[in-house]
Amino acid sequence: MLSFCVCASQTSAVFSFRDRIPNQYHLIYFHATVIATEADLIIRGCTILPMNGREIIEGGVIAIKNSTILYVGQETGAPFIRAEKVMDGHGKVAIPGLINCHTHLAMTLFRGIAEDQELDRWLTETIWPLEAKLGPEDVYDGALLGCLEMIKSGTTCFADMYFHEETVAKAVEVAGLRATLAPGIIEAGNKRLGEDLLERGIEMARKYQGYARGRVSIRLGPHSAYTCSPELLKEVREKASALHVGMHIHLAESTEMASLVKKEHDLSEVELLESIGFLKPDVLAAHSIHLSEGEMQILARRGVKVSYNPVANMKMAQGVARVKDLLASGITVGIGTDGPASNNSLDMFDSMKVGRSSPKSHLCRSHNLASPKRFKDGDNRRGKGFGSARKRWFTRDWKKSRRHFSRVQEAPSDTCAQYLRKHRLLRSRKRCRHSHRGWNRTNGKPRS
């Protein structure tokens, strides 16, 4: 499945498609030129960011029939396709659907709750007691609300970890999205509880793997190394391997929780997981903020994928993940929102914006993520597109401004207007006698 999201300042609509977008656009085009085609919907005049290494398409056309994309490409030279519904895409951008790599969707019900509590109090005094009262119907309602919110902000696929995930699967089916669902497994000193939740997770993996015509896949979701014993984590690893499903876990989110693990086992969270053979390429580790160089090397060696959740980490005051170092270590990094209670939003554009800015602010270094790497989905690397497209724009603009800046420095005797005229950046023939400090941009005269 690939989905395209059409966004504009005033309107936004998301179209989800069950089938894969054809890679060979030219072949579709070739056949379509020979035979006129019927479509359900045509979007005309939009800007298309294909995110597959191809150039941005201005004035593009997208034709859809039965949830399948028939044609994506330039309007000029496009085949004749009839459609019942035609949408004007001028001023809008079509992008592949965004992927939220870590959330607890039904927590839409707890949005804005206990805003300024520390993470341990927030979990133990507010969230966990409330979650104990949630029934399957509550989780279904919260998940459906979350699906709607994600559709409105361009997300078409997400990785979730929560309880009553079978109801989340049903919400995903109704909403037409795609998801990897991890039934939560938590022990918190109660061995029986951990065993029961593991059993439920195994049952869900057997029943719901491939649910909703293949749009739902299952992982096991041990909450963390500080809420599950090493014995339970080892058992979850064995079951996941036997069932051929991945795992979704919180890792290195908080220094307080990390010190609990260190005190009890004399190992860091990563070292503990490594010692029991937990870490493999099928593990999606949310947060991964407080990691040493050695721990990053372990994650990279084991092929563990990381979900970077910048807004939630900021809201819960947990620190800033070293994304640049994670990427430099060779670790695949995607972006997530975390649950709406620890973010107050499921908007991936928020997370992308903060995700680029917060490491710069934290380190007081503007170049920290200045060459954005591809942000990849933990599962299938489809979440990479947005970063690579932005890279082209940013690199081009930055190089241009640097070139101009160095020219000004090389020729200090030039006035601003002389310099701008020389490089054909100022068309006015009015003279400017002074340097840029006194230059009036509108009339070319010195400022009084």
Ligand SMILES: [Zn+2]
């Ligand atoms: Zn989380």
